[in-house]
Amino acid sequence: MNNDDYDPGLPEGLDLRALSAFVDGELPHAQHAAIEAQLEQYPQAAARVAAWRAQKTALRALCGAPQRSARADFDERHDDPERDAADEPAFIVVRRSPPWWQRVGLAACWLAVGAGLALAVGPLAPRLTGGKWGGAWGGAGSQPPSFAQRADIAYAVYTPERRHPVEVAASEEEHLINWLSKRLNRPLSVPSLQEYGYSLVGGRLLPGEAGPAAQFMYENSTGVRLTLYVTGIARDETAFRLFRDGNRRTFYWVNDGMGYALSGSIAEGKLRSIAIDVCSALGGKPEAWQ
Amino acid sequence: MSFEADVIAWLPQLRRYARALTGDRAWADDLVQDTAERALARWSAFRPNSNLRAWLLTILRHLYIDQLRGRREIAVDDESAPWRNLEAPQAEVDGLMLRDLQRALYCLPVEQREVLLLVCVEELSYQEASKALGVPIGTVMSRLSRARERMRVLLTEGPAHGPTQGPTRKSPPLKVVRNQQ
Numbered sequence: 394m395n396n397d398d399y400d401p402g403l404p405e406g407l408d409l410r411a412l413s414a415f416v417d418g419e420l421p422h423a424q425h426a427a428i429e430a431q432l433e434q435y436p437q438a439a440a441r442v443a444a445w446r447a448q449k450t451a452l453r454a455l456c457g458a459p460q461r462s463a464r465a466d467f468d469e470r471h472d473d474p475e476r477d478a479a480d481e482p483a484f485i486v487v488r489r490s491p492p493w494w495q496r497v498g499l500a501a502c503w504l505a506v507g508a509g510l511a512l513a514v515g516p517l518a519p520r521l522t523g524g525k526w527g528g529a530w531g532g533a534g535s536q537p538p539s540f541a542q543r544a545d546i547a548y549a550v551y552t553p554e555r556r557h558p559v560e561v562a563a564s565e566e567e568h569l570i571n572w573l574s575k576r577l578n579r580p581l582s583v584p585s586l587q588e589y590g591y592s593l594v595g596g597r598l599l600p601g602e603a604g605p606a607a608q609f610m611y612e613n614s615t616g617v618r619l620t621l622y623v624t625g626i627a628r629d630e631t632a633f634r635l636f637r638d639g640n641r642r643t644f645y646w647v648n649d650g651m652g653y654a655l656s657g658s659i660a661e662g663k664l665r666s667i668a669i670d671v672c673s674a675l676g677g678k679p680e681a682w683q
Numbered sequence: 684m685s686f687e688a689d690v691i692a693w694l695p696q697l698r699r700y701a702r703a704l705t706g707d708r709a710w711a712d713d714l715v716q717d718t719a720e721r722a723l724a725r726w727s728a729f730r731p732n733s734n735l736r737a738w739l740l741t742i743l744r745h746l747y748i749d750q751l752r753g754r755r756e757i758a759v760d761d762e763s764a765p766w767r768n769l770e771a772p773q774a775e776v777d778g779l780m781l782r783d784l785q786r787a788l789y790c791l792p793v794e795q796r797e798v799l800l801l802v803c804v805e806e807l808s809y810q811e812a813s814k815a816l817g818v819p820i821g822t823v824m825s826r827l828s829r830a831r832e833r834m835r836v837l838l839t840e841g842p843a844h845g846p847t848q849g850p851t852r853k854s855p856p857l858k859v860v861r862n863q864q
Contacts, residue, residue, distance in 0.1 A: 413828035588794040
């Protein structure tokens, strides 16, 4: 499958990531030389390198970049009278921005709306997420941390929702992030899953075990949804675990005082690779448990 | 040079990147205008000794992602797909090949397209790309290798098989949403 960095035909050290970095001259000298030597033995890898180099040249031609390919050239290039500079105006028009009080007013309105929604939905949530936890645990023996269970339940509760899947929609992403960051009392960021075909639907505030939790929902073009659940966690552990319930899967991990859980009803391997990317995008170290 | 002059000196490159990213001249010009405007309005946020180009590319990217969200709701069919509106590729390289390349480029999800363009065309280092995209270097590396491999497969197998063959994820970069009126 193309999404994997691993190609079964290539030996260790010649994976796609390394070859790609080789093409860009981003590897340390020794590693670069090692790969160069190995390419003679592995025509498949050599062919890939050749194809990618051709691709790079072709992309530069397509975009009208000069064919000189040294980075040093690049830095002085903007002083050159470029051919595209000839027919393009090298100026911009500066518009007046709306006065500050208008912007502040708008932001205040959104905050009020967010707070209102939180008040309206907040009391319902304990009833939805409380009660008994049904289902089988993924790991034998130990119970999953309750934030993973809560994430799973929240996924089950909100993803079937068609009309109100989220409190604040992705169209107000900045507001959404500011609002939830404020409630969780730390800066949150929402990783993009566009690469996997999932776009952000929005998010909501939920009651967590020991404080508020945030749920971000994603959806692909066929309506399949994933959620990322984020909450503050007192204890710290580095493990990356899976929790199963019915056809739902939740990968969860703790990093820097925050618990994260990615839930979905898609293939486990697929969800796992998305979770690894999410963890890395959020500053975690997936290498530790990969 | 003044800060304004520095920003203006990068405009041709910003424009090139914006065009490749959007595949739309008019949109690209708007993006560059908005980027420069925002940069000049927020010049105080720029740390004097850091990389101005990477900073400008970051701003442009944020604006693009914002605008993409708004535009995704607009109907886009194959007739008006971005690669159809681009000017004909330059004559010195095989035009047909470049058209296929162009098509493949817009079949990539935007995350893969932007990293490919930043590294291959704009020649950002991985470090700079990681900053401009706001993701760790490891993510830059995986996205980039996936983008390259995906392009290679699309180009060797042709658009007729590429996206549908095997477990390869089909990811239309633009969703068709039509108003039923």
